Amino acid sequence: xxxxxxxxxxxxxxxxxxxxxxxxxxxxxxxxxxxxxxxxxxxxxxxxxxxxxxxxxxxxxxxxxxxxxxxxxxxxxxxxxxxxxx
Numbered sequence: 029x030x031x032x033x034x035x036x037x038x039x040x041x042x043x044x045x046x047x048x049x050x051x052x053x054x055x056x057x058x059x060x061x062x063x064x065x066x067x068x069x070x071x072x073x074x075x076x077x078x079x080x081x082x083x084x085x086x087x088x089x090x091x092x093x094x095x096x097x098x099x100x101x102x103x104x105x106x107x108x109x110x111x112x113x114x
Contacts, residue, residue, distance in 0.1 A: 037088040046082045053079035 036042065056075055059065040067075065086092050 037085075037090065043086060043089045043092050046085045049082040050079060050086065053082065 053075055056065060057079065060067055060072065060075070087096060
């Protein structure tokens with residue numbers, strides 16, 4: 029596996045790799061919050077940094093970025109419709 033391809037947003041497995049990293053970090057944060065996993069302050073900071081970094085790297089991919097914007101716009105229309113019902 030060529031690790032330099034993980035920095036190229038057009039690479040074949042780019043989005044899959046960073047999605048897996050984000051899922052693992054999210055699971056770690058949930059388990060830390062529920063106090064099943066205990067981390068030092070430095071480990072907690074690094075966990076949040078890794079999650080932010082993987083989310084940032086995912087958004088660099090054109091397909092993921094467009095899908096994210098699409099979901100945001102549909103969420104905005106859903107919220108507006110819910111507010112108009114109130």
